[in-house]
Amino acid sequence: MKIDISGSGIAIENEKKLLEASAASYDELNSGTYEYTGWVSLPHSFDKELLEDIKSTANEISAKCTLCVVVGIGGSYLGAKAVIDALGGSAENRPKIEFAGYNMSASTLKKVMDRMDDEEVCLIVISKSGKTVESLLAYSILKDKLFERYGRDEAGKRIYVLTDEEKGELRAEAAQNQYKSFVVPSDIGGRYSVLSAVGLLPIAVAGHDVGKLLDGAADMALDKEWKDTLLHYAVSRVALLRDGKCVEVFEYFEDKLKYFGEWLKQLFGESEGKDGKGTYPACLCFSRDLHSIGQFLQQGSQIFHETMISIENSEYDFEIPEHAGYPYAGKTLEQINNCAEKGVILAHRKNGIPVITIEVPELNEYYLGKMIYFFEMSCAISALQLGVNPFDQPGVEMYKQEMQKLIREL
Ligand code: PA5
Numbered sequence: 001m002k003i004d005i006s007g008s009g010i011a012i013e014n015e016k017k018l019l020e021a022s023a024a025s026y027d028e029l030n031s032g033t034y035e036y037t038g039w040v041s042l043p044h045s046f047d048k049e050l051l052e053d054i055k056s057t058a059n060e061i062s063a064k065c066t067l068c069v070v071v072g073i074g075g076s077y078l079g080a081k082a083v084i085d086a087l088g089g090s091a092e093n094r095p096k097i098e099f100a101g102y103n104m105s106a107s108t109l110k111k112v113m114d115r116m117d118d119e120e121v122c123l124i125v126i127s128k129s130g131k132t133v134e135s136l137l138a139y140s141i142l143k144d145k146l147f148e149r150y151g152r153d154e155a156g157k158r159i160y161v162l163t164d165e166e167k168g169e170l171r172a173e174a175a176q177n178q179y180k181s182f183v184v185p186s187d188i189g190g191r192y193s194v195l196s197a198v199g200l201l202p203i204a205v206a207g208h209d210v211g212k213l214l215d216g217a218a219d220m221a222l223d224k225e226w227k228d229t230l231l232h233y234a235v236s237r238v239a240l241l242r243d244g245k246c247v248e249v250f251e252y253f254e255d256k257l258k259y260f261g262e263w264l265k266q267l268f269g270e271s272e273g274k275d276g277k278g279t280y281p282a283c284l285c286f287s288r289d290l291h292s293i294g295q296f297l298q299q300g301s302q303i304f305h306e307t308m309i310s311i312e313n314s315e316y317d318f319e320i321p322e323h324a325g326y327p328y329a330g331k332t333l334e335q336i337n338n339c340a341e342k343g344v345i346l347a348h349r350k351n352g353i354p355v356i357t358i359e360v361p362e363l364n365e366y367y368l369g370k371m372i373y374f375f376e377m378s379c380a381i382s383a384l385q386l387g388v389n390p391f392d393q394p395g396v397e398m399y400k401q402e403m404q405k406l407i408r409e410l
Helices: 016-030 037-044 046-064 077-086 106-117 134-155 169-177 196-203 212-222 222-244 255-272 294-299 333-350 365-386 396-410
Strands: 002-004 067-071 097-099 121-127 159-163 178-184 247-250 280-285 302-311 355-360
Touching: 016 037, 016 106, 016 196, 016 222, 016 365, 037 134, 046 121, 046 178, 046 196, 067 134, 067 196, 067 212, 067 365, 077 255, 097 106, 121 134, 121 196, 134 159, 134 169, 134 302, 159 169, 159 333, 159 396, 169 178, 169 302, 196 212, 212 222, 212 365, 222 365, 247 255, 247 294, 255 302, 294 333, 294 396, 302 333, 333 355, 333 396, 355 365
Parallel strands: 067 097, 067 121, 121 159, 159 178, 247 280, 247 302, 302 355
Antiparallel strands: 002 355
């Protein structure tokens, strides 16, 4: 994997103070004394027994069902969705994964329920707090459907709960009904939890190698050569924001990365966006968005910088037939896709747009683990340089309070 920060236009050698402060934050995050930093050492200190339990529970779920519905929102959903989608969905002979509880649209839930009718089903419900309305309501409706179909006893063997060790309604319910459960570690916040049971259980149910995901993340965490790259990325983002580039556009030429982009949006948006600060994270999927928002990038308000994630080796490729004519015939679709990618970088850089590039050899568990850790760590560092707490989200409470008032008035 190669990350080239030089296209950011920020001369790191002129950002000595910021670099020193970022290095201090890196050490602080690694010291184990900072609140909510359980994710920092997680990949290389993962409890072996717990990992085995996650894998064997995933196999048990896989043996019981053809469809596994995962209920959760925010950090209790996006990480698993990002990794499973990036890996092309479930592996052969493993249950399909459907997500629910990430909104309260009745038609979204109806679609999931209709799908459940034709499949053998298990339910995983994930909520660290155990009190998130979106997740709990979807869970209550889906659980009833399971009770109706399988009866309480059998349904109970198909429900898996991931929540806080002690607090919240879900923990009490899991204990009372003896549902198989996992603990969401108290020192890891939702958006940093994909490498805990929160992400690993659904990813393992889908048949992917969670050990390799952790290995990739551990290599990123421990290999000191990556430390500089991490710091330079964090420093560039902060310097670019200072220089008026208040939007970071994450972009890719691979549809499978759409939800990785959604995960990035949550990670950066919820970690940095507070006290009137932060870089707004946006995601674009090319070529589609080149024919819409691409115009804005090239010639609109220059308030953004770009981070291009490119995948070197695609899983499939097609030779372009003779009748497609010159200059396409005989080349492959991925070769042309690469030209589009390089063309965008050249055209945007000619226009003075800062473009950072991340080259990933292929989309597999190992490199996804590496990317996840790279972004988690650099996000926490850059948030600390802005003077905000990367691990809270006080603003999210505001809509909840207004919503609760309205619900009570119904
Ligand atoms: O990053 C976060 O902490 C949030 O996005 C949470 O993951 C999200 O609000 C869901 O919370 P919970 O897992 O408590 O249901």
